[in-house]
Amino acid sequence: MGVDLGGILERREASLDELKGRRIAIDAYNTLYQFLTTIRQPDGTPLMDSKRRITSHLSGLFYRTANLLEKGVLPCYVFDGKPSELKRKTLEEREARKAQAEEALKKALEAGRIEEAAALSQRTVRMNKEMAAEAMHLLDLMGVPFVQAPSEGEAQCAVMASRGVVDAVGSQDYDALLFGAPQLYRNVTIAGKRKVPRRSIYVDVVPEEISLQENLARLGIDRKRLVWIALLAGTDFNSGVYGIGGKKGLKLVKEFDSFEAITEKLGEKAKGFDYAPVEELFLNPPYKEVSRDELRPKEMNRSELVAFMVDEHEFSRERVEGAISRAYKEPLDSNQASLKKWF
Secondary structure, rough: OOOOOOOOOOOOOOOHHOOOOOOOEEEEHHHHHHHHHEEEEEOOOOOOOOOOOOOOHHHHHHHHHHHHHHHOOEEEEEEEOOOOOOHHHHHHHHHHHHHHHHHHHHHHHOOHHHHHHHHHHHHOOOOOOHHHHHHHHHHHHHHEEEEHHHHHHHOOOHHHHHHHOOOOOOOOOOOOOOOOOOOEEEEOOOOOOOOOOOOOOOOEEEEEEEEHOOOOHHHHOOOHOOHHHHHOOEEEOOOOOOOOOOOHHHHHHHHHHOOHHHHHHHHHHHHHOOOHHHHHHHHHHOOOOOOHHOOOOOOOOOHHHHHHHHOOOOOOOHHHHHHHHHHHOOOOOOOOOOHHHHH
């Protein structure tokens, strides 16, 4: 998902300890999708309770959020609103790929090819309104703030960060930089040991920090030209120009002073390229006004939180109460934190 600018952007390894005392706007759908993809049984089946309700997203959201709170980081989750009409083609293509993967998954399971089924299952993941509502309810019980964006959640995160409402953005996608996020942290909610697909080995996934201004200065461009690079490479909102990636795009945007001049240079490959609506979306995205005070956390509702996780969805009481204890107790040393510090 999103645009791939990894080939031209410099990243710095970070740690959750560095984020202590900071408010991070996290793209909720991006994060929940990661949990639904990775938190699964060996055969690829998602976690479920006895009523066959999927709980992978709740598991990831609860334990990872508790971990962030324990580290002294306040996550502020931002949920997608109505998708831009410019994204319709991408969404339709994704749905078609999921349908193909589901058919292949069915055949793999029938043939007993468990490893293949596990890999295919990750390509069939869907986020729905019920899952989003459950996630919001869980956050409400935890006292953790969240925001409903009017459209793209990542755009809302980025504008909040650019206006100082939060300190940075947490997302796997580079789109946040195109929307103007001054600082992007990747792997915030998935840091730790992670199994390599189809291999019996694990790798360490660490947070990465990407500074927008530092990268723009190093590349010798401004944010608009970074958007141009993304438009040429292709985004969730346009298909791009065949054969143009980050490095070729960088060369082109530094050579010409307008996007029209770039498309003229590319000739037939860029014929009919209607870039203006996508450029406008990145530079001036729909945004809901939110104040820093509105993102203050609430008191955690321990009894209802335990009831929701343990009694309703059958998570381990010992693990749930242990996570609550670590995340919310009064600080005894520099590595422990409580939501009370944010009031």
